[in-house]
Amino acid sequence: MSNVSEALKIEDWRLTSAEDLKALQKQILSGRDPNRPEIVVCHGTGCLANGSEKVSDALRTALADAGIEAKVMPGIKTTGCQGFCSRGPLVLIRPGGLFYQRVKPKDATEIIEKTLLKGEPVKRLLYKDPASGDTILNEQDIPFYKLQERVVLHNIGKIDPTDIADTIAAGGYQALAKALAGMTAEQVVEHIEQSGLRGRGGAGFPTGRKWRSALKAIETKGRPVYVVVNGDEGDPGAFMDRTIMEGDPHAVLEGLILGAYALGAEKGYMYVRAEYPLAIKHLEVAMVQARELGLLGENILNSGFSFDVRINRGAGAFVCGESTALFTSIEGKPGNPRPKYVRSVEEGLWGRPTILNNVETWANIPLIIGKGPDWYKKLGVPHSTGTKVFSLVGKVNNVGLVEVPMGVPVSAIVEDIGGGVPGGQPFKAVQTGGPSGGCIPYSLKDTAVDFDSLTKAGSMMGSGAMIVMDEGDCVVDVGRYFLRFLEEESCGKCLPCRLGLSRMREILDNFSRGRGSEQDIEDLISLAQAVQDGALCALGSSAPNPVLTTLRYFKDEYLAHVNNQTCPAGVCKELITYTIDPGLCTGCTSCARQCPNNCISGRKKEPHTIDTDQCIRCGICRETCKFDAVRVS
Amino acid sequence: MIDFTINNQKVSAQPGWTVLETARYYGIDIPTLCYHESVKPSGACRLCMVELKEGDWSKLVASCIYPVQEGIDVHTETERVNNVRRWIFEMLLATCPASEEIREMAARYGVVSTQMPVHDPDQNCMVCGLCARVCEEVVGLSAIAVMDRGVHKKIGSPFLRPTDVCVACGCCVSVCPTGAMQSIFDTVRGKPAMEMTQLAV
């Protein structure tokens, strides 16, 4: 047994058994008074961008200035992303869960004096529900949170991700200790199989089956084998994995160690995209602390099992999220997918059996091992068990990260949790699955969000981005957007993808200019088929999906572009004109001053006009006008 | 021996063969551009796609890398296969308009014109990477490689400047299926290709 010091210093602990871990947890908890107030400041990427570091600094100063007795001194905790980034910086007061949003450093003194010392809320910082107009005090009563089921995200927002003591207190690494002490590797794999867990990285491949195949491959090929975390999260508009890595890095690490134990892997890799510096930092800190405690590295918990991990920072290539491209990249080469008809569980990293799973998949592993597959299976629906984290963005009131059980309808996420489209109209479509996915039109808003139902509707689960579109979003424009994205991100190795995506995008470019014919739409579909059939990897073969589903549900909108030269949503630049409504224009001149092409004229306090021939349709005037007088048609 | 069918014809292959190798052995035609016996196949051009059928279900695979398996039912001239081929040829005609070789080959498969816009009338390289693979795997020098990515992918030497790593063996020029290496070679060696090609294998 290691050195049980009085004042807990993690450095003094080196855990050698499951009992040790329990003892440590107990000791951490005994040093904490659950009734002592705690000020929680979100330090996720979103809130930091909105200045939450200055907020926590100000709160610390204000606390020190308030002269509170040490015994009852509230703690300040900084956490990972709490999901409601659009309202950040967020500050919570626990216990109780009083929820402050858009907090500024200058609010700090008032929060301390009013709320902590007198127990009164600071009204202007409270959340006002845009749908009902009600002011809500506590986090747990806000619809955005109330209707979620936070299982994978359960720790995020509660723990300080840079302090392993918080993770241990919350029960972290208990699943690992349980497995090492009393489960065979075979049993771990069985648990995962029984849980029904499917990969969260996009394709929904059953995780247990993947692990089983890897075990089979090991029978003939032997070891070494590798376990790899796919933290590339390239889907533009998604930040689930970022949030998990930043906010609960130990969950990913614990999952990975369990996977390594199941396969007998000694080495693992985390491939994390370079655009996520904070996630990388938190993972690194987590690894160091886990190593110090004996939860990672040589002879983990004295079980005889050794395993270590290395982080590979991505260098900016979406295609490296594809499994074989990811392996090639880890090997130090350009991330071109491998042209082989052999599965990576058999021949993955360095040509060895490898299991690659997504960040969220890995974070589910400790839950399944800890609480058992039967508990897990109760979440979600039969063929899609568990929960799924979604990033809900676009034209929706409550933008943020949400977790729900699999199988809830699209509308529950977009309307109930998301509060619907600002302004109250129904949404037009929800794009799921990012550049490889498709869209769900409003008429299918009752579609269950699970792997199979989404695929049946012509979309896909993908990694979990849900982009809400309203009537102001044009499907031709969105199709062009995704094609342009994939064209830029294509590795360029195979012809159907390198040349075909450019060609498809050119056809859509023409549509957006009102050029093209119904024959072009037919050509587009036949070319899309050739790309799907011919491309070497799934980047290319799934690239036509967004266009094909929008053609399926919004063909009229395409026809409006090619036949009538109009863009009903008012997005495609060459098909719209900006004008100023003389009834609304007050002649404030601010648009004229902002117009980069100087094509707005008018006298002060008199209605202005736009010279449509000169107008470059940048939309700045519309953004500038405080009276909503600029019209698009 | 591994037995299966191509276009309903019974064929047998050695273990380790690809579908393409088997088809070639039996004289069954499958177009290829990026394939060459002397280097590992890379599956880049996708002209060699064939359809594998299994009941109602089918999928397209690149025959130059698909390993033969007992009992597979391969078809080389289906609607889906021809759709892929036609589009690839059309796109190649537009991207490599300067390549006589590509024009001839496309014509053999019935594609004589393209409706797509030509962006660079002098281009003839389709970036199949065969030249670079030969330089790496056969010559062992890696004097040239595929640089950049996506639509910008191109063949060249580091920093796109002449390199003395190249020994002017001419292998790359001789395997190039489009005739493009002939002109790219000037920038690799800094000397006209004609002086070197007599050394070619």
Next chain:
Amino acid sequence: MSQSVETLDEIVERYPGQPEYLIFMLQDIQSTYGYISEDSMKVVCDYSGVPLTQGYSVATFYQSFRLDPRGEHEVRVCLGTACHLKGGQRIVEEVERRLNVAAGGTTEDLRYTLSTVNCVGACALAPVVVVDEEYLSNMTAKKLEKHLKTLDYDLENETKEHGHV
């Protein structure tokens, strides 16, 4: 600036001389020097035992590597889906116009490099612009211009204080 910059050798020697560390070394060089010079590329390839072609194709394949010096400030406009729908493209066009540089390029005075990025994971704050390490939320071209002006101001102050840039 007085702090000593690590030498090339110091950087590469952080890693074993193996091909799998090639990307690590290039990343470190890039973050120290802002770009990868021809000489440093040669050193890295020699040290990790790969042909120069591999180093060069790696550096040109991945978006984050630069082979030319960068501007003093890097302005990255997000064009991920969320940012696109909220007008990211308009910001790019406007900044291109105002700085007189195309996305991907560096201004002549080497002050700014303008680039685009596909999602920085702060989608709830769309449109997002990252200037150097700082994330700016709910951006407009106007707000961005204001922010860039404050950078210029800092620069001028520095010049005054230290007598050089």
